[in-house]
Amino acid sequence: MSSRQRTSDDLRAVAEALRSHDRFFIVTHENPDGDALGSLLAMKLGLDRLGKDIVTFLPGESGIPSDLSLLQLEGLQRELPADATKRVLLALDCANAARMGAAAELLGRVPLSIDVDHHHDNTRFGMINLVLDGASSTGEIVAGILEELGVELTREIAEPIYVALMTDTGRFGYTNTTPEAHDLAAKLLRAGVDPRRVFQEIYERVALAHLKLVGRAEERAAVYEGGRLIISYLLRSDFEDFGVGEEYAEGIIDRLRAVDGTEMAGMIREPPEPPGSPRRVSLRASHDEIDVSAIARKRGGGGHRQAAGFSSDESIDAIVEFIRSEFVQATRAAARP
16 A cells, blocks of 8 residues: 555544544643644634534643734643543644643543644554654644545634644744645635734744743853754743743744754753653754654654654753764764765
8 A cells, every 4th residue: 555545544534533423632742832732723623613522632731832822722621621531532743642741641541542643753652543744734734634524724724724834844944844835825825814913923922031031041052063063951940030931932942953053952941830840852953864853762752853852850961961972973873975
């Protein structure tokens, strides 16, 4: 069976499961980004139009990033509902079950579990898996599912898909910006999305506290390996100083990666809540020859080739040394003929 045929079969299997069941529990990953929340909202709105009973869930302690406040996420639950085991579990943008937080406990206890994702290292933990690692975003896959279901692409549904698409492609600048991504963007604009408004809400409504947090991370940035690697960190006390949550650290890693000459960037942060939480590490590569997801998997994490992360109980110094060592190994491997 060809990969295209298998993909079509998986898409139809997901669509049929969504048609034939009525009660759903939709979850995305902790520390959510635009793709996670945009996909979740678009799917909820689409299934709402089919008359389904929907509960949406976000695991973890971190809040909604302030730059994603345009997404109307009313009713998003932070604790598992009492009837969760009676609903179909639909996981969006989760490369592995652990990314679902407490919802991972439901696997094997729910009537059906569906895994929809675009990460190349997805573990296919669902009873039905639709994993398209060539897709620009999970939002792109959600758009295909809703089309297969015959759901009308209204402006209300198109906007969160556009948020997912725009943020996960880095404003249409990353290597996952495919012709299909641009085709979908055009379709979303024709459905009524105002690209200027979305851009302003996400990238031009910056809180002063965010700028101060960025400044502190930039002050601590250190370069290694002749400037090809840059790493910074944020402490719990930094978040407390500015009175903000961990979500305000979103996007800092991309500023580090943009430094001239940088091939890989690392950002270490200590979550302010709950106390004693493991440090979280984000990794970014500026070209496809370094697979940061392979580095992250060595510490139980994962992600994309050029954007990944993991959690660690190690000290900041130990994490820095781990990143440095892995960077050297990765670049040596890439240089071999």
